[in-house]
Amino acid sequence: MIRAVLLACALAVIWPGSHASAHQASTAFLRLGLEGTTITGQWDVALRDLDLALGLDADGDGALRYGELRARREDVAAYLLPRLELRADGSACPIEAGDLAVDAHAGTGYAVLFMRARCAREPKSLDIAYDLLFALDAQHRGIARVTTRAGERALVFAAGSRAQTLSVSEGERLPRLAAFVREGVQHIFAGLDHVIFLLTLLLPAVLVAEQGRLQGAPRLWPALSRVLAVVTSFTLAHSLTLSAAALGVIALPSRLVESGIALSVLFAALGNLWPRAQRRPARIAFAFGLVHGLGFATALADLGLGVGGRVAALIGFNVGVELGQLAIVAVFVPLAWLGRESWLYQRVALGGGSLVAAGLAVFWLTERSL
Amino acid sequence: MSQVRQGSRGRATGLVRAALAAAALAASAPAAAPYVPESDDVVLERVGGPQDPELRRLAHARRNVLDNPSELEPALTFARSAIELGRQRSDPRLMGQAEAALAPFVRVPEPALETRVLQATLLQNRHEFSLALNMLEPVFAQAPHHPQAWLTRAVIELVQGDPSASRASCTHLFGRVDALVAITCVGQASARAGRSRESYDAMRRALDGASEAPVSERKWSLIELGEIAARRGDSRAAEEHLRAALALDSDDAGTRVALADFLLDERRFAEARALIDAATPSDGALLRRALAQRALDDPDWQASARDLEARFAEARLRGAALHEREEARFALHLRDDPARAAELARANFATQREPADARILLEAALAARDRTSAQPALEWLAHTQLEDVRLAVLAAELAAIE
Numbered sequence: 032m033i034r035a036v037l038l039a040c041a042l043a044v045i046w047p048g049s050h051a052s053a054h055q056a057s058t059a060f061l062r063l064g065l066e067g068t069t070i071t072g073q074w075d076v077a078l079r080d081l082d083l084a085l086g087l088d089a090d091g092d093g094a095l096r097y098g099e100l101r102a103r104r105e106d107v108a109a110y111l112l113p114r115l116e117l118r119a120d121g122s123a124c125p126i127e128a129g130d131l132a133v134d135a136h137a138g139t140g141y142a143v144l145f146m147r148a149r150c151a152r153e154p155k156s157l158d159i160a161y162d163l164l165f166a167l168d169a170q171h172r173g174i175a176r177v178t179t180r181a182g183e184r185a186l187v188f189a190a191g192s193r194a195q196t197l198s199v200s201e202g203e204r205l206p207r208l209a210a211f212v213r214e215g216v217q218h219i220f221a222g223l224d225h226v227i228f229l230l231t232l233l234l235p236a237v238l239v240a241e242q243g244r245l246q247g248a249p250r251l252w253p254a255l256s257r258v259l260a261v262v263t264s265f266t267l268a269h270s271l272t273l274s275a276a277a278l279g280v281i282a283l284p285s286r287l288v289e290s291g292i293a294l295s296v297l298f299a300a301l302g303n304l305w306p307r308a309q310r311r312p313a314r315i316a317f318a319f320g321l322v323h324g325l326g327f328a329t330a331l332a333d334l335g336l337g338v339g340g341r342v343a344a345l346i347g348f349n350v351g352v353e354l355g356q357l358a359i360v361a362v363f364v365p366l367a368w369l370g371r372e373s374w375l376y377q378r379v380a381l382g383g384g385s386l387v388a389a390g391l392a393v394f395w396l397t398e399r400s401l
Numbered sequence: 402m403s404q405v406r407q408g409s410r411g412r413a414t415g416l417v418r419a420a421l422a423a424a425a426l427a428a429s430a431p432a433a434a435p436y437v438p439e440s441d442d443v444v445l446e447r448v449g450g451p452q453d454p455e456l457r458r459l460a461h462a463r464r465n466v467l468d469n470p471s472e473l474e475p476a477l478t479f480a481r482s483a484i485e486l487g488r489q490r491s492d493p494r495l496m497g498q499a500e501a502a503l504a505p506f507v508r509v510p511e512p513a514l515e516t517r518v519l520q521a522t523l524l525q526n527r528h529e530f531s532l533a534l535n536m537l538e539p540v541f542a543q544a545p546h547h548p549q550a551w552l553t554r555a556v557i558e559l560v561q562g563d564p565s566a567s568r569a570s571c572t573h574l575f576g577r578v579d580a581l582v583a584i585t586c587v588g589q590a591s592a593r594a595g596r597s598r599e600s601y602d603a604m605r606r607a608l609d610g611a612s613e614a615p616v617s618e619r620k621w622s623l624i625e626l627g628e629i630a631a632r633r634g635d636s637r638a639a640e641e642h643l644r645a646a647l648a649l650d651s652d653d654a655g656t657r658v659a660l661a662d663f664l665l666d667e668r669r670f671a672e673a674r675a676l677i678d679a680a681t682p683s684d685g686a687l688l689r690r691a692l693a694q695r696a697l698d699d700p701d702w703q704a705s706a707r708d709l710e711a712r713f714a715e716a717r718l719r720g721a722a723l724h725e726r727e728e729a730r731f732a733l734h735l736r737d738d739p740a741r742a743a744e745l746a747r748a749n750f751a752t753q754r755e756p757a758d759a760r761i762l763l764e765a766a767l768a769a770r771d772r773t774s775a776q777p778a779l780e781w782l783a784h785t786q787l788e789d790v791r792l793a794v795l796a797a798e799l800a801a802i803e
Binding site for chain 1: 434435436437438440441442443444445446447448449450451452453491492493494496497498500501504527683708711712715718719720
């Protein structure tokens with residue numbers, strides 16, 4: 032018996048490029064944001080899928096027009112809403128339909144239904160049951176982004192996983208914050224230029240000039256207050272610009288910022304080599320701290336954050352930077368105080384150290400401005 | 402950026418990885434903001450209609466399924482047409498619809514043979530190769546000569562990189578299907594097992610004597626002939642065959658992509674770009690277009706690359722690993738990231754071993770100067786004795802490393 036086989040069926044996998052079009056696979060996008068007892072939502076469903084389920088092309092001409100969709104707004108909402116179920120700690124949060132808009136995603140037309148759900152109480156866990164289209168398209172996927180106070184989570188609903196539970200407890204927030212604190216600490220130590228700038232400014236703090244000659248400061252408290260003034264000014268300034276840059280208020284090209292940081296090291300080092308030039312280290316710390324803050328912002332931006340986690344990240348990262356800075360000061364001050372009278376400190380550490388810092392700064396400056 | 406700062410970034414791996422996953426997610430979300438069109442007449446999407454009789458026929462078949470939900474025959478008819486059209490148009494939605502129609506009949510304790518064969522096809526299409534073979538197993542017990550089942554199995558074995566097993570499966574087709582199909586099946590397997598000249602000649606003779614055969618069968622034969630000719634370094638014959646295949650069915654997305662790959666290899670980038678511009682923008686087609694655009698210094702290539710990136714991210718979220726070959730090419734040629742490309746190509750080669758899978762692995766490993774990564778492909782080449790002039794050059798270049 033000679034039979035015709037379905038070549039197309041059998042060869043579906045073998046012909047080049049024939050399977051590579053996931054964007055045309057049925058995918059819906061669901062965004063949910065939980066705040067207090069209210070959940071706001073946005074559900075993007077492909078028009079081809081809605082047409083399959085509801086027959087939207089009223090005049091049957093093959094072109095689905097906005098008017099045809101708008102006329103069926105109630106039907107669209109009535110079709111979609113029962114297919115999504117939200118529960119706060121087990122009790123249902125009834126969903127209401129809002130406006131209907133449209134969007135395009137990778138060249139595919141989407142209907143966008145806005146929604147709002149109210150829960151009886153603020154949930155500790157949120158159950159999401161999603162049952163759209165699986166009976167019509169076994170490979171449909173619902174990709175959900177859920178924002179709660181615990182952060183943003185991505186969930187994928189498929190024929191085999193139609194219900195998922197999301198924990199909304201604060202517990203998840205801490206490790207995330209801790210991760211940013213750690214990043215901040217690491218950044219301060221890895222970014223050698225910040226440490227060197229700070230140390231260069233602090234080196235003279237335990238010394239006083241007596242008739243043009245440097246000698247160890249006689250009393251601890253004035254020295255400590257000079258250290259405190261430098262550190263506080265630096266912190267204040269870089270927190271200011273870090274926040275402003277991270278929140279998008281200011282933006283400078285990173286090459287300019289990096290060069291500015293190198294320049295700050297050079298300036299601080301030269302100030303030590305010609306002591307007359309540098310009377311107010313706290314002011315220098317503040318002025319250049321502004322530039323360093325912009326540099327921190329670049330590092331924070333490199334971590335690629337979404338808007339949702341930005342403030343938590345900013346706080347965590349900044350705390351990390353301060354902790355790292357505090358650790359440096361905690362090691363530096365006792366050593367400097369004990370060694371302040373020695374030739375080693377006054378000549379090698381201050382003079383030699385500043386010279387090395389200046390050299391490094393020149394190197395960075397040429398490297399970064401090229 | 403300074404050395405210092407790069408150091409600090411190196412340490413940020415865990416968090417960066419998490420943030421990158423979130424960024425990929427953001428990229429996969431609807432890009433533009435939702436809007437309300439100004440006029441009711443704005444066309445939002447094309448959904449078949451009178452200009453698309455095939456889709457209308459399919460809608461009719463679907464109505465039949467909905468009207469007779471407990472009957473198997475309408476579901477099989479719909480699934481068959483949906484799969485055929487889905488493949489022709491590179492439209493995975495139609496595959497998903499076929500699967501949904503079959504689902505109630507697959508879930509029963511003993512699915513019908515035809516149900517099993519079609520479900521196996523769908524599983525194979527999703528690269529669920531072992532599930533597909535399991536689905537077919539009972540078919541061979543009950544109907545030892547079921548041609549569709551043997552053909553599906555032969556294709557899976559070939560994609561898994563086992564041409565001798567594939568060849569053995571193909572022999573079950575003789576006398577049960579058109580000679581052209583049986584000979585092409587055996588020929589494409591043998592051609593990957595060190596017998597490309599004999600296979601090519603036999604396939605050509607079969608094609609010459611089968612001018613009455615259905616378009617789909619001649620198209621398959623021509624594409625295979627084109628690829629064998631290209632592997633043997635006969636560009637002229639390869640182009641002739643691929644163009645003849647496209648002339649038979651200019652709507653076929655797979656044929657177009659095959660020809661585009663050939664033109665890219667020949668460094669005829671402008672022709673490759675023009676060919677793809679006239680096609681439906683599947684991910685596969687978009688990748689070839691981006692490759693051609695970059696080679697031509699067309700500033701649009703970056704937009705194409707970003708589009709592809711979003712699509713790969715979406716595919717990953719959907720849980721589909723069937724893009725690894727394409728994504729490896731993307732990483733290597735559009736993102737200049739050989740290490741990532743080698744990683745993807747190696748993961749891909751673990752499940753899928755066609756000449757193109759070996760090629761991207763060798764290319765990526767060579768670019769990354771990492772011979773170890775290429776080892777599975779080199780061993781496979783030695784084992785199967787695949788003849789391919791480009792792969793031979795790549796293997797030699799890899800051997801020259803160190």
